Amino acid sequence: MFYKSLKTTVGAALGAAILATSVAAAEFPTRDIRLIVPWPAGGGADAISRKISNIAEQNLPKSIYVENIAGAVTATGLIQMTSARPDGHTVGVLTYDSVITLPRGQMVPGYSLDNMKPIARITSEADAIVVSKHSGIESYEDLIARAKENPGQVRVGVAPKGSGPYLSVMQLEKLLDVDFNVITYAGSSAAEAEALLSGELDAAISSLGDFSGLLASGDAKGVVELTSVQNATYTDVPTLKSKGHDLQTGSFIILAAPANTPDDAVATLETTFKAAYDTPEFQDWLAQVGVTADWLGSDEVVAWIDDLQTKTFALMDELEL
Known part of the structure; x- marks a missing residue:
């Protein structure tokens, strides 16, 4: 009699738990979603993240708020993301450094892509060389x-050693047989933008979108984009391919959640951000700032990351970086 009663009680509890889980999944999100941008405010990754989040939250019952947590080449913010409760209410932004620089150098204990579940790739951006108006x-x-x-006199600003722009300038020096005075800047491209504005730098390497403000004001000028595809927004900036050299480098924006986030929550996030991505508002805004819309869903982006790491690590081995 007791056993039968126990079975009934356990069965009812299990059923209630399953029902509660199903209801929770159906109601996701149940609170505001925290989107961690692991760079300071003001850079390209921050601007793109804020724009798409502002549009995406219009189709959710809760808000999406951006929190900038910079440090350790994106590791500080992303470790906080992976340490959060894996329920879909915390999402992180990954850039080139998150996918290449940190895993390559194994420089931050506790940081691993294995602790993340990619949601989607939003954009890709070719690197470009931008010159200060003070440079002449x-x-x-x-x-x-x-x-x-x-030789060694033209001051070119890039992100720290191992980053995408740093890899770009190393390849350019070898490809073009030149020697730049390479100066590294920690943090986002905002630091390089300030250095271009003050005349501290002659040139800098990052995406055209990262320097859109300076380009619009005339304080800087794009002289080449490291790609073979002409930028539809900055049509006056030639490609390196048009100059007779085949080199394509750049960064991207990927959204990811903690590794054990339920598939239903990830699917909701992917669908919501894809709807925001497809809006004319977001597409037109990307075109205005010169960033390429380049969507990959959760399944595709995992394979893409694996392929990118394989190719880039091989190149780094060749350049001994």
């Missing part, structure tokens, strides 16, 4: 000629 450089040809005439 007017074109790609001017830049290369000055570098050849003054």
Whole structure:
């Protein structure tokens, strides 16, 4: 009699738990979603994250709020993301450094892509060389000629060693047989933008979108984009391919959640962000800032990350980085 009663009680409790789980999944999100951007406010990753989140939350019963947690080449913010309760209410933004620089160097204990579940890739951005108006450089040809005439004198700002822009400048020096004065800046491209504005740098390497404000004001000028595809927004900036060289480098924006986040929550997030991505508002905004819309869903982006790491790590081995 007791056993029968116990079975009934356990069965009822189990059924209630399953029902509660199903209801929770159906009601997701039950509170505001925290989107961690692991760079300071003001950079390209921050702007893109805020824009798509503002649109995405319009189709949710709760808000999405952005929190900038910079440090350790994105590791500080992303470790906080992976340490959060895996219920879909905490999401992180991954960039090149998150996928390449940190795993390559194994530089931060506790950081691992294995602790994350990718949701989608939102954008991709080719690296570009932007020159300060104080430099007197007017074109790609001017830049290369000055570098050849003054080895080690042309000041080029990039993100720290191992980053995408740092890898780009190393490849450029080898490809073009030039020697730049490479200066690294921790944090987002905002630091390089300030250095271009003040004349501290002659040039910098990042995406055109990262420097959209300076380009619009005339304080900086794009002289080449490291790709083979002409930018539809910055049509006056030539591709490196058009200059006779085949080199394509750049960054991207990926959204990810903690590894054990339920598939239903990830699916809801993916669907919500894809709807925001598809809106004319987001697409038009990306075009205005010169960033390429480049969606990959949760399944596709995992394979893409694996392929990118394989190719990039091989290149780094070649350059001994």
